[in-house]
Amino acid sequence: MTAAGIIYHPVTAFLLCMVGGWVLYTLGRALAPVTRTVGGKLKTYACGENLEQDSFPNAYDLFHAAFIFTLLDVIALVIGTVPATAMLWLKAGYLVVGLVAIVILFKD
Amino acid sequence: MLDRLVRWARGKSPWVCHLNCGSCNGCDIEILAALTPRFDLERLGVLLEGSPRHADVLLATGPVTRQIKDRVVRIYEQMAEPKFVVCVGTCGVSGSPFYPGYNVLGGVDAAIPVDIYVPGCPARPDAIAYGVLKLLATLNSQAQELVEEIEATRDTVGLIYMPEEIEEQRESAQTPGPGPSEN
Numbered sequence: 001m002t003a004a005g006i007i008y009h010p011v012t013a014f015l016l017c018m019v020g021g022w023v024l025y026t027l028g029r030a031l032a033p034v035t036r037t038v039g040g041k042l043k044t045y046a047c048g049e050n051l052e053q054d055s056f057p058n059a060y061d062l063f064h065a066a067f068i069f070t071l072l073d074v075i076a077l078v079i080g081t082v083p084a085t086a087m088l089w090l091k092a093g094y095l096v097v098g099l100v101a102i103v104i105l106f107k108d
Numbered sequence: 109m110l111d112r113l114v115r116w117a118r119g120k121s122p123w124v125c126h127l128n129c130g131s132c133n134g135c136d137i138e139i140l141a142a143l144t145p146r147f148d149l150e151r152l153g154v155l156l157e158g159s160p161r162h163a164d165v166l167l168a169t170g171p172v173t174r175q176i177k178d179r180v181v182r183i184y185e186q187m188a189e190p191k192f193v194v195c196v197g198t199c200g201v202s203g204s205p206f207y208p209g210y211n212v213l214g215g216v217d218a219a220i221p222v223d224i225y226v227p228g229c230p231a232r233p234d235a236i237a238y239g240v241l242k243l244l245a246t247l248n249s250q251a252q253e254l255v256e257e258i259e260a261t262r263d264t265v266g267l268i269y270m271p272e273e274i275e276e277q278r279e280s281a282q283t284p285g286p287g288p289s290e291n
Contacts, residue, residue, distance in 0.1 A: 031114050033189040040182040045161055048179030 064106060071102055118164065118190075119248025121153040124240070125163035125187070129180055129216060131170030134230035135197035139167055142233035142240075149237055152244065152251060160187045165243065167236075168216045169196045171203040175211070177219050184220040194239050195222045198229045201274070217271075225269040232267075239268040 006012060035041075044051045060066075075098040079091050128136055143149050143156055157163045160183050172180060184191070195201055195216040203214040216222055226239040238258060244251035258264060269277070 031110060036189065039185040041185050043182070043186070045159060045186055048176075048183045050178070050182065 068102060068106065071098060074098075115247055119153075119244055119251065121155065122164045122192075122240075122244060122247075123155045123157040123162055124165040124167050124194075125157050125160045125183075126167045127160075127169070127180065127183060129168055129170040129176050129200065130173050131197060131199060135169040135200070135228075138228075138230045138233050139169070139196060139236060142236040147233045147237050149240060152241070152248075152254075154240060160184075163187055164190070165192045165194060165240070166220075167194050167196055168220075168222075169200050171199045171206050172213045172216055172219045173211050174213060177213055180216070180219040192223045192243055193220055194224045194226060194236075194243060196226045196236055196239075197231045198227050201225045201227050201269070217274075222271060225271070225274050227266070227269065235267045238264060242268060 001009075040050070075095060078094060082091050082094075126136065126139055141147060143154065154165075160166065164187075166184065166187060168180070184193070193216065198204055199206070200216045203212050203218070206212040207214050213219070224239045224243050226235050228235055238255075241251050241255050241258070245255045
């Protein structure tokens with residue numbers, strides 16, 4: 001593999017992004033003033049209201065259908081953007097894993 | 109070096125959050141006028157932000173009532189450090205004309221510390237802009253130059269007050285006068 005191939009390799013790009021993110025995060029943390037967690041500092045912002053903890057029933061209509069279509073979209077996107085030179089069994093394997101995940105999630 | 113960088117960045121992009129404590133909306137309209145193109149505070153990097161979590165400056169209008177006090181304090185606490193408060197309008201400065209009504213605790217400083225007071229009923233947009241500039245002048249040399257230019261070309265007495273000036277005025281208001289003449 002050539003030097004350019006190594007530099008432009010997706011793994012190298014991913015690692016560079018990770019390092020860049022870590023540098024930004026560390027720099028921001030070093031520059032930021034010390035957080036004072038007094039009063040309602042860490043409470044959920046609700047326009048000044050004192051929002052108590054609460055739970056909400058998960059009762060979205062058609063949630064399951066929307067979730068299945070989301071997974072299918074992700075699978076289609078991944079398979080559609082796999083390089084043409086990639087091995088066929090990798091694409092097929094990803095498709096099978098995705099479909100098995102959907103079956104497991106929604107078998108009930 | 110890093111401190112200077114942070115100071116420069118903070119002075120160049122102060123995000124403001126507008127909080128109406130109980131104002132009649134007069135000052136709120138003037139804040140909009142100060143932000144929009146006629147007075148255009150945005151040219152100095154001032155950006156109106158919806159959440160105090162993201163804001164550096166709280167623009168507070170209206171008197172602090174018993175009902176709003178806890179909410180004002182909570183919103184102030186939820187702002188990230190360092191935070192500044194610009195109090196806009198006479199109601200926010202002193203609570204008047206409703207203070208000392210049974211439900212009014214006073215101005216904004218009855219609940220949270222205030223850095224700049226902009227009086228007026230309603231406060232004029234140029235006074236609000238001047239108040240914000242005065243605050244920025246401590247962080248940003250461009251704002252400092254603008255403040256000097258404004259002060260050289262117009263009378264700025266009474267446009268805004270700093271906390272110590274407000275304190276002086278309150279003390280002098282409590283001092284009894286010379287009393288009626290004996291003649």
